[in-house]
Each structure stands twice: as structure tokens, then as C-alpha cells.
Amino acid sequence: MQFSQDFSALWKGHFSYNEIKAIAQGNNKIYAAGDNAIFSLDTQSNEIKEVTTVNGLSGESISTIYYSEDYELLVIGYDNGLIEIAFDNDTEILTIVDIIDKPTIPPNDKKINHFNGYQNVVYISTNYGISVFDLERLEFGDTYFIGNGGSQIQVSETSVFGDYLYATCLGGNGIRKAQVSSPNLIDYQNWQSITSGNWVSIETQENKLYAINSNRKIYQIVNDVINEEFTYSDLPLSMISVNGNLVVSTQNNVFVYDSNFNIISQVAIEADFDTKYTTATIDLEHIYIGTKDFGMLKTPLNNSVIFEEIRPNGPLLNTPFSIEAERDGLWVTFGGYSSRYVPSSKKYGVSHLEGEIWKNIPYDSLFNSRNLNSISINPLNTEQVFINSFQDGMVEIINNEPIIRYDQTNSGLESLVLPGVPNYISLRLSGSTFDRNGLLWTTTSFLKKPLKSYQPSSGQWKSYDFTDLIPDPLNQNLGFSDIVIDNSEIKWIGSFNFGLIGFNENNSNPIIKSIKGDVENFPSFNVTALALDKRNQLWIGTDSGLRVLFNTSNFFNDDDVRVEEIIIEEDGIAKELLFQQTITDIKVDGSNNKWIGTADSGLFYFSSDGQNTIFHFTKDNSPLPSNTINDIALDEANGIVYIASNKGLVSFLSGGSSPFEDLQSAYAYPNPVRPTFNIVDEKVKIKDISENVNIKITDIEGNLVAEAQSRTNQRYNGFNLEIDGGTAYWNGRNFANNVVASGVYLVMLSDLDTFETKVLKLMVVR
Missing domain, CATH: 2.60.40.3110 (Outer membrane usher protein)
Known part of the structure; x- marks a missing residue:
């Protein structure tokens, strides 16, 4: 058990709250949990506050939340068994790892399903049974394994009714009860079964007890006899009792019942908010509905025809794939491909941060382009942005409006050809960048001419043949990662099977060369990231370590060209920097220092030569929600580092900036x-x-x-x-x-x- 640090001075979270996992309420606040972050709505002032990894949350996947008015704290449960407590008017988060650390419980059974507050304790329903946590002492009590013979069974929820603690169970284990005041609930023999089957929810409504079965039926339990009340068209996802009313949520409806089980309000899916409901609660005047796509919807309890979206401003999703920074802003895509360049068929839109405001462009506005990945901002017209699709071509956006999609029908782009599969269309575009003259360069997998250039001002396309290097592109190279261009207009391209590729137009007599193997000192053929630094040295990330091409000028002339590892001294021992790490991205800042992202070790910030580690950020010592870094982007004008992890986007105010050409503006x-x-x-x-x-x-x-x-x-x-x-x-x-x-x-x-x-x-x- 430990208190986590608040990092809000230098860090900022950019989390999505479009999908709400759980809702809780108390002390005039409604709390809504997204994937791995929470926001609160003050129902009196309408103020919205966020609680994220920047404030000390773990960044893990949230499963449920509960608010205790008596102790003024929010309890947060996670899929992996972690529990965190956020205190009102306190900047620290208490992290509780007791369940995670239990070696006798399989990892898949540690999920927190439900919190039930009763007096000074909260009963924790999990996939192994019930644990008790004392809110006054902030410590764990007993754990109840209530299955037959004391076995571990899935408990979905608990509720105290009269003198008994009731538990609904899955896996055919029915509903079980035990006397709540018994000092020996740890003994499974003190628990009795009142019915069999799969039960998903149980709730006390004043002097009545209701339970929901997986058969979509809700029952009232009277003297341990179950009496059917209603059958829903969809399985209820949540049931809570508030102000003497019972609130039942399905994916298409929210039902509010009075104490006699009469419906006083029913809210169906609103045409303007085409989504699915996840959960709901009420206060004296309004219904608050968690959704899959619009955050939390607020509607009057007695006239549910007007809806208000409530959520912090944020990107579409918490799974950023590629990011590209601009001055005072950032572009984000969420689709892409696997590490082996397999398309993911992700039908996601694009998010654009402008100043403090996120603008989200939906998938259907982007010509239904799948697997959107690399982003290129025209340096000569920063309102013009090009985004690659690893399936459908390339989308052009101007002033946040998608203008056109370039594909095999209207541009120099080409689809791969599968022998024996007529009419197969797939344009696998990945790495792209602009050169200093405003010419866009992009790569397409599985083509004889994978390198394309496009001049936005004239609409002219050119293609460049790689068959001298890759004679069988359909079988020899799965894809291309980065492309960077040096001061001599040499194109440096990372590839899956051919290591580092150098391409020189050479006045219309192209030269192409690849280095990739042991002779050239490569740890892997798979180059995953590239960056040119201020000294024109090429930093190369692979799936097995880091290399540097120190002399780029002699690349085509030197038959013995090779890349070098960075050797550092650690505790008096010479070691290779980032030995066998999977490098996901490299960025060079204004000081020529290097930001390097990894697949499972977080984010590194190295001095210009790599000899000194200035920062090493992980989810344990920073607001990173994950140690898997997908991409990095630098807003050098403002000294902001944006970090895209597989569980969300955060930014760090490094303070550094790019130098100016003169001192006029100093x-x-x-x-x-x-x-x-x-x-x-x-x-x-x-x-x-x-x-x-x-x-x-x-x-x-x-x-x-x-x-x-x-x-x-x-x-x-x-x-x-x-x-x-x-x-x-x-x-x-x-x-x-x-x-x-x-x-x-x-x-x-x-x-x-x-x-x-x-x-x-x-x-x-x-």
C-alpha cells in the first residue's frame, strides 16, 4: 500500500472519456470512469475535474468505481485486481496491491467486479470470491471463498439486505447468503445457497431485494424465494438504488422504477446520439447515462427528451498509434498495423489538438479509410495534412476538413496485386514525410515501386523502383517503418526485412542501397525507427536494439559501411545502450538530445551522444499509463514532448526548444x-x-x-x-x-x- 505522486506541474494527460465504464455519485458529484481515467461533475457548479495518471492513477483498465460519502473518498477497481483510493481535496492517490500480490489467486481471477459499501467497510466482489476492505483503517480484512468446499467462484455483486449479505455468482453458482454480523464468514459452511444459475447483479431498494439473472430477467427475492418481475430485451449491464428508486441499464434503455417497481422514466437511445448505454444513475432532477461514444449524457428525469453531453475535452480513443506535433497542437491516428505489418482493419477517425481544444474527425468523414497511421503536415501550408491508410490510400485534410482520398483510381498510388485474386484492392501506405521543398514522400508495401512522391501544389506524382534491391516485393518485404530526409536530399527508409535503405535520386539516375546484416553490425533486419540528428548522424531503432550511422555522407561510396552501437559505462562495466530493446520511435530535440521510445521499457531521454541518461520515464515513476510507447512527437516551439502509449496519450513539458537562426527575437x-x-x-x-x-x-x-x-x-x-x-x-x-x-x-x-x-x-x- 502506497501513496502515489502528483505530476501535474510538468505533465498533462490527454485521455478520452468517450466510453464510460462505470458511474458513482455522492456529495453533489457524479463520477464517471473512462478506460483508465476518471472525471467528476459537480452538479451544483457544473465544474468538471479530471483524475488521471498525472494525478497518480495507475493507467490500468478500470472495471468499477464506488464513492463513500461518509469517508469522502472514491474507490477505483481494475481488471487486474488493483484498487486505488482518491480522497476529496487531496492530491495523493492511495494504491492497494494486496489482491494483485496474492499468489494463490490466478491472475485472470483478480478482476474487481463490484464495490458494496456497508457501515465502515466495502465488500469487494471479484472473480475469486469476496474481500473486505476497512475504509476507516484503510486496510484489508478477511477474504471469503464461498464456493462449494471453500472453492474460488466468480462473485458479480453483493448487497446487504436485513441481517444478511447476499452474493450473486456466475458459473452456475447461483445466489448465496450469510449473516452479515457473523464473525466467521471466512468459513464457507456459513454461506447457504438460495438458488442456482448465473446471476449478474443484486441490489437492495429500501425494504426490497432485486436480482438479475443472465436470462435477462429481473426478480424480487422475498423470503429467499425468487419472483420474476420483468424480462428485458437486452441483458442489464448495471442496477443501482438511488433516492429510493431503482435504476436498471441495458445497452439500449435506462429504466427508473419507484419503490413499487413502477416505471417513472425510461430513456431509449436518442437518434442524435447513436451509441450504446453502459450504466446510469440519477439525482433528484436528472438521469446521468454512461455511453460507449459520447461520454456521459445528462437528461431531465421527468422529461427525457433533451440530452447534454458531459465529458472533458479529449481525443477519440486511448489507443494512439501515430502522432505528429505542430506549433500549439498535435494530430493523432488510432489505426495501423501489427509489428509484422498485418492490417488491423481499424475503423477509427482522427483527433486534432489545437491549443487546448480537441477536434475529432469521425471515420465516416474520412472516406471510410481504415488503419490510418502516419501523419505529414505540409511545412509550406500547415493547414494541409496528409494521413496514410494501411489499406485504402492517403487522405488529405485542409483546415480540419477531409478533402479527398488518393488511391489507385485518382493518383500515382498503387494497390498490391495478389496472383490468382482478381480485383483485390489494398494500398498499404505507412511511413511518410515532407522534404524542405514541400514535396511529400511516402512508402507503400508490396510494390515494385514502393517509394512515391507527391507535389501538392501541382498534383504531380512520381514512383521509384526498388526491384534492384527487392526483386520479389510481395514475399520479401512486409513493410516500411520510417522515412527521413537529410540535407543532401537522401531518403533514409526503415524496412522490415532489408534493414536500412538509402535512396538517392542522383539527378534522375537513382541509387539504392541496403545494409542489414551482421557484417554491417545490425542486430536485426527489422528497422523500426529512424531519426537524423543535428550532426547528420542517423539514429536507427530496431526490434533488437539501437544503432547509429555516424558517417551518412559516404553511405553509397563505402563498401564497408557499418552502423555502430552506443557503448556506455555502467558501474565500471562497458555496456551497449538499449541492448536488445525493441525501439518504437526516436526523436531529436533542439539540443540534439534523443527521446527514444521502447516497446516495454518506457521512454528514455539521452544526451546528444547517448552517454548520459537524463530521464527514464516508466509507468512506475511517471504518468505514463503504459511502458509500451507507440510514438513520440515534439512541439519544439513550446518545449512539449507528446508521448503516445498503447493505453493513452500524455505530454511532458521539457522546456527545451529549437534554436533560432539569429538573436533578433531573444x-x-x-x-x-x-x-x-x-x-x-x-x-x-x-x-x-x-x-x-x-x-x-x-x-x-x-x-x-x-x-x-x-x-x-x-x-x-x-x-x-x-x-x-x-x-x-x-x-x-x-x-x-x-x-x-x-x-x-x-x-x-x-x-x-x-x-x-x-x-x-x-x-x-x-
């Missing part, structure tokens, strides 16, 4: 530095500086206070004045390591390449 903030500003920890930022700069800070009398150079005083090395790409950070200390006094300070900037200078005045008030 400025310092905050200015003035006021007494309320924590200069030591929050630091003064000197923004929009050039790549190779010297910075001197002096007092008004010319006494040197601090000095730094771009290639020496880099960030995260403990200097008082640090430089990170286009931003420098000063902690207010002088050479004696004392915080400076109040006064005017001069920040003198000198570009070491162009000899341009600039002086900024900075006022410090202490």
Missing part, C-alpha cells in the same frame, strides 16, 4: 523577477536564442555573475546557467552559488558563428 522572462517568483527552482528563461551562443550575465556595474556556452553548459548538468536548444535557464545564483541581490542585470548574448550580439536588461526584485 527575450527573458519573467521580467521583472518579483519576490513571489521562485527563481532557484523555476528559473529565469532566456528564450529564442541561436544554436551556438555565449551568454554572460553581469550586474549593472559589469561584474560577471554567470556565463554559459551552448556546447558546454548544456541542461541537466547542474550549471547555474544552462542552455537547452533555443532556451537558456538561470537559477539566479552567481559564481559563489549565492542567489543574487535585487538589481538590474545585463544578459549579453553573442552568436559564436555570426558574431551577432544582443543585450537584454533583467530586473530582479527580492
